[in-house]
Amino acid sequence: MIFVGIDVGGTSSRCVAVDTAGKVLARGGGPGSNVHRHGIPEAAQRAVTLVRRTLAGAGSADGPVHAAVCTAGLDTEETARTFAAVLRDLAPEVVWRLENDAVAAWKGAFGAGESGVVAICGTGAVAFARHDGRQARAGGWGAALGDEGSGYDMGRRALLALLRHQDGMGPATSLREPVLNHLGLSRTESIIDHVHFHMQPSHVAALAPLVLGQAGEGDEVAVSVVDGVARSLAGMVAAAARTVRGNEEREIPFSLAGGVSGDEYFAGRVRRHCADPALLTPWHRPEAPPVVGAVYLAMEAAGTFSAVDLTQDHVDRYQTCN
Amino acid sequence: MIFVGIDVGGTSSRCVAVDTAGKVLARGGGPGSNVHRHGIPEAAQRAVTLVRRTLAGAGSADGPVHAAVCTAGLDTEETARTFAAVLRDLAPEVVWRLENDAVAAWKGAFGAGESGVVAICGTGAVAFARHDGRQARAGGWGAALGDEGSGYDMGRRALLALLRHQDGMGPATSLREPVLNHLGLSRTESIIDHVHFHMQPSHVAALAPLVLGQAGEGDEVAVSVVDGVARSLAGMVAAAARTVRGNEEREIPFSLAGGVSGDEYFAGRVRRHCADPALLTPWHRPEAPPVVGAVYLAMEAAGTFSAVDLTQDHVDRYQTCN
Structure with missing residues (x-):
């Protein structure tokens, strides 16, 4: 399995892909996005582009891809549902989790x-x-x-x-x-x-x-x-x-x-x-930056996140992703 | 001569046409406009449409038309020059004066x-x-x-x-x-x-x-x-x-x-x-509403505005334009 965390900011976005052992396979960055300014289809397209480009840099890796997109301006159930449906349409090969960027920041800061x-x-x-x-x-x-x-x-x-x-x-x-x-x-x-x-x-x-x-x-x-x-x-x-x-x-x-x-x-x-x-x-x-929080959320969604993942060595390697 | 005052607000616009004696020939109203939101071409088009529709209601009247368009968001010389050029292109039969809406409000409030x-x-x-x-x-x-x-x-x-x-x-x-x-x-x-x-x-x-x-x-x-x-x-x-x-x-x-x-x-x-x-x-x-201030500005541009125009009777008739 590959776990991808995407932290979408208003100015720029960051992406990290890790394997099941938590080893960082690839990192990526791209333009920011905002649901309110760019609309859901454009915001989803940017997230998918960033994930695909990052995965291309990860070389060959086995198993399904679990990605957590964490973005500002995700304020209502309705918007989140529509956004998730567009993500699934654009990239059905990925298991998507969608969250407010505040949740990724929380998960990064407080971990387990x-x-x-x-x-x-x-x-x-x-x-x-x-x-x-x-x-x-x-x-x-x-x-x-x-x-x-x-x-x-x-x-x-x-x-x-x-x-x-x-x-x-x-x-x-x-x-x-x-x-x-x-x-x-x-x-x-x-x-x-x-x-x-x-x-x-x-x-x-x-x-x-x-x-x-x-x-x-x-x-x-x-x-x-x-x-x-x-x-x-x-x-x-x-x-x-x-x-x-x-x-x-x-x-x-x-x-x-x-x-x-x-x-x-x-x-x-x-x-x-x-x-x-x-x-x-x-x-x-903060223990780790929001993009690492997003990785944790992708792991959590796949049922593999635990306090065990948060060894200090692990965190230190993540820190460089900020 | 006909003098037309146009007070362009963010929500709605008002227009009054008077003859040389200051007699109200017609009134009109339309949607608001904002240079920053709608852009200069659309803002100019809305002003021209409002003036033409109002003049159509004025029946036949002799001589040139002097119109003062007074609009919010007219903050720089450059914007004003571009806006005035577009107005002249769209309706060359009218002698246009362009002002910030604050100037029309001032002229209406303080007259002479x-x-x-x-x-x-x-x-x-x-x-x-x-x-x-x-x-x-x-x-x-x-x-x-x-x-x-x-x-x-x-x-x-x-x-x-x-x-x-x-x-x-x-x-x-x-x-x-x-x-x-x-x-x-x-x-x-x-x-x-x-x-x-x-x-x-x-x-x-x-x-x-x-x-x-x-x-x-x-x-x-x-x-x-x-x-x-x-x-x-x-x-x-x-x-x-x-x-x-x-x-x-x-x-x-x-x-x-x-x-x-x-x-x-x-x-x-x-x-x-x-x-x-x-x-x-x-x-x-205030002596009169901004749209009447705009009429005064049109008269002033044509060299016919004076304190004489501001008899109380005159103002009372204008007041109903608010």
Whole structure:
């Protein structure tokens, strides 16, 4: 058997194929996808292409292929059912499992654990908690609703800060030059046309590294943008933990995933907002990246995933897939 | 000569044709338009169709037609130039003037006045000020950037409030039932798919009357949504006034336009936020609606607009165009 994990992000996607022993056979990467923006048929086609290209790199391997596609924007049963049917149509030779990307991030972060909250901050953002058989999510509302706590949110807030200053509603910021340079614009007011005519949410999220850079340099507007996003993400962690915990007072560890969370400065701000002892959410270093979580989900679906798979050596090899 | 004013909103457009004496020859209405969403060719086509249909209803009239198209999202010289060229191509028999819709709202609100700020709150929002030969705008950043202070902003905040409650991040609200009914949904979580798959910004803005209704009934979440939007709009008024006033301490009257501003409860909240004596922005009842402001702009372009056109009788007749 081959197990394939696919972590579909808003900006890029990652894929890992392993054999029954957990040996990594091949890795692949491709463009991101979003059900809401690209539609189900296109999103499914991209997943299938990525899996087939990765498997082609895996050489010959025996037995059926179990693949878990973990993607953002999978919010309703109906969408998931339609998506799964299209995947089966496009590639009936694969046994498909379909999940929200938050589930892959959880599985990667906590592995065989039973209690935890993971918050993803990449192009989009979502928090997902499991505890005592219950599960809950918070946020993950997509770009059209502002996607608070995400890289998109960070980029959007930065653009708004430039426009606010331009219109006399906010302070100057050293974000102006790097952001305008990045967009190839010479005037702040051109941002409005540029955003509406040329920028997808992933392009807005691509501004996040610039914002983090200026925040690191001490620009007050950038610091406030980063802190606002970190606070939103921490709010989602707290809400998801509260929902699964109910009236219990047991600790639920929290972890982070996603491209923006990979930034140490940002992760530090989120951890600071979650450090309130009343929240009972101690920091948990993620065991493996979401794409490995997706591999675990494919194994689980085939009935072969167990704590045994999570030896440290195993995890170390997976880590390089991030 | 015939003067035609076209006020293009995000949800609907209005058109009025008058003769040289200012007598209303015909009125028309049509779908809204937005340069950013529909593109320049479609936006120009909609304006031409509306003007031709309105003129057909005006019967025979002599002389050239001067038309002022006033539309949101006209943010750069380049876009305005392209748009004007397409209008001339499509209908060379008309003398076209192209303006941001904020200018028509200003002209309607202040007529022959020389100093004032107008804030529009319809599908979108923008503030525009003129004072002592200077002019400035604030806001008007479009749906992709959240369009703070607008009907879209009001609808979006309402949807977020439902999702926040659903995810354990905010209080319950009586908005839930009317909003879900309006959208034809039975579950709060279906909002995410619905917004991304089916809702244009104008559909989100169409939730504003529901929000205003629940705020009027005292629902705390709705009150806070309405107040947040009103505060944003007042902030835009203050910024535009500050920019044109510089270091002067002269009063600059402010006025409101746009569908949402027509709601007395909302207008009252905005006026309250602008009532700070330090802002020096006393309330000014608008003299005529934006579509009449657009007629004035068409007259002005033809060199025939003067304070003489603004007799009270004249204005009263125009008022019914709102």
